[in-house]
Amino acid sequence: MVSFEMNDRKKIGLGLTGFGVFFSFLGIIFFFDKGLLAMGNILFFSGVTLTIGLKSTMQFFMKRQNFKGTISFGVGFFLVVIGWPILGMILEAYGFIVLFSGFWPTLAVFLQKIPVLGWFIQQPYVRSFFDRYRGRRVPV
Incomplete structure (x- = not known):
């Protein structure tokens, strides 16, 4: 069960x-x-862990459909730490897109409610891009 209350840890x-x-x-x-880049990676991962909790983080990264994203994100993180930042960031970006692709529809709806940005997103050529991904669901 996921709690939506905002406590200090979150x-x-x-x-x-x-x-x-x-x-x-x-x-x-x-x-x-x-x-x-390494500091950003460490802060991002620890922030996600504190926000949703250790158990939920492990469940998210260890889901069968997220293995490809988890492995590429982890290898990219390792490459950044050992000194190959460009290749590491390419792998991390791919892993990030694979891992968080299920959240794009929610993000699109949120962005459309922001005053100035929402007007831009409501334009027909931009809206067609967001509408294409809104109907797609990733199985849980």
């Missing part, structure tokens, strides 16, 4: 996840700086 987890995304973005901006 707030810290969301903050760590945000900082992880920020440090990863900085690492890419600074020409794939391996230190920033």
